[in-house]
Amino acid sequence: MIQSKRNSLFVAAAALGVALSGTPASAQWEPQRTVEIIVPAGTGGGADQMARAIQGIVAKHNLMKQSMIVVNKAGGAGSEGFLDVKGSAGNPHKLIITLSNLFTTPLGTNQPFSYKDFTPVAMLALDEFVLWVNAEKPYKNVKEFLEAAKKGGFKMAGTGSRQEDQIITAAIEKAAGVKFTYVPYRGGGEVAVQLVGNHADATVNNPIEAVAHWKGGKLRPLCVFDGKTLPYNEKIAGDAAWSSIPTCKSQGLDVEYLMLRGFFMTPGATPEQVKFYVDLFQKVRATPEWKDLMNNGAFNTTFMTGKEYVEWVSKEHTRHLNLMKEAGFLSTN
Template identity: 30%
Template sequence: MSRLTKTHVSPGAPGSGTFRRTLGLRAVAATAALPLLLTACGGTDDGVAEDGTWAPTQAIEITAPAATGGGWDTLARTSARLLEEEGLVDHSPQVVNKPGAGGAIGWGYIANNAGDPHKLFVTSPPILLVPMAGDSDHDHNDFTPIARLATDYMVYLVAADSDIETFADLAGQVESGDLSVGGGSGPGSMDHVALAGALQAAGADATQANYIPFDGGGEALTSLLGGHVDAAVVGVGEALGMLESGDLRAVGVSSAERLDAVAEVPTLVEQDVDFTFDIWRGVMGPADLTEEQIAYHETLFADLMETEAWKEESARLGWTDAYQDSEEFGTFLDDTRGEFAEILTEVGLQ
């Protein structure tokens, strides 16, 4: 049996499970002279206060670079709703969907708004994988990391009446070419990598997988429900509704241990498939944000994650908190890109 284990967040990873605030020295150094300047000029209307801090002057817009119903959309809408309900912002955040090209349409929209601190977007592994496949004009270096928030996991799904009972059953049918598997990201991106890695670890030829890309996990699930594909691989949080209703059934989850949100679903590891894959989820902004603007946003999301409402929603969606501030998140993105390059080579996708 081929053995492939890649886990991108561990309990000891920087920022995992605890909130780390490292804003002080950077923000102070960047703004030490600003209060005097503002006082001399009578202040400004760009959100910078006399003490040198920054705050939004209008509603924050959070872009989900995919259609409604998927993981990006869920994170954007959950964050926007809770920021307002918990009174953490003065203006109600707005969510916009910019689907297409595996996220590249949304990234292009943000890239065209460089320097605008009122525009953010939610992100996950495709911000690294899609550019690596040559399918985006922008990569993570074209944007400003704000904060990593949470970790989700992949779930492997079939129709409720499918004769597939285990991941080994699914792997066998995929390798024979008799099974199509839908995913919410493009070829060579997150869902495809999670499928290919698991298949290889199960001893199957991952290159034989008939992977069908959709514009977000919501569309992949709808396609599976409608019988247009035979199986699907998406984030746990995306699939919970259809699992709870009994419309779909899961044959494996990519976490190292069972998740409370889908406690009845066995892990791949339990099924002798030595593969784990986590979906880190975070927030980024356009290029050219100031230190004060970055400090505001990363602290805002850290404060959000400390609320009981966030903790309850995270538990319901199967998310694990994994906060990192802007600097830590940027380092994490650089390091993880290298890990993904190794995985893509091992499963024949690069």
């Protein structure tokens, strides 16, 4: 009994693996082997979830003849993954999904890689950041919060060290002339709970990491670190929706930060190979599953490829360099 069920699952997996879908034959390049997506972060994080969601969508809709697997290489703040891709020049079956550590890790730890080493494919989305406080606290807006923070001793909990959360914290400190004690944790969920449990005074969690506590009335969003308010109108907590959170800039806190969720290929990939993956991601973006994912995480759904993408990335690199230099996060060794 067990044996037969195991077999049937095997059949299912095999069918997913080598799904011989009816894609018309053409001269275009396509993968000949299993495609690896390298995640330069641990299992369960934002990049990992997105990579696995894409893997699931590609398999479910038969978007590619070959199968896709996700491999986590998180060591050294992601350097392990980036160095692996850098060292696989000419292998068109390897992609890497990036988060801000594409910029912060080489700057902060002096690891020998940079965004220029990789062939850009596409930006799939940008992750938003929101300033959160505990709902029991008296401050209702950014101004009141900063007033309170100026008295000193406020603890800001965040994910990782010298990465996006701490960079945003440093940017707030500079913009508003306050000082926080930044306490790093391993994951966004843990950070949100530290705030709910009143072990911290504020966080800059991604929407998806804190939304449940907002819904449950434990946390209060003060502003979003984007140039415009979020486009999601669905009511979440009482009458409030993502769209009702003001931008930080409009509240007098001039800080903007978005995190890249994009793909790069190994050095030396050809334009045909890049085109295949760009087309693939276009198809992924068209699926309802992808739209649900964007909706749940209140993502900024900007899509970019080619020159536009390269320019965006290089601009972000310069920005990170400046932010990290000012905050004193650059590697000293």
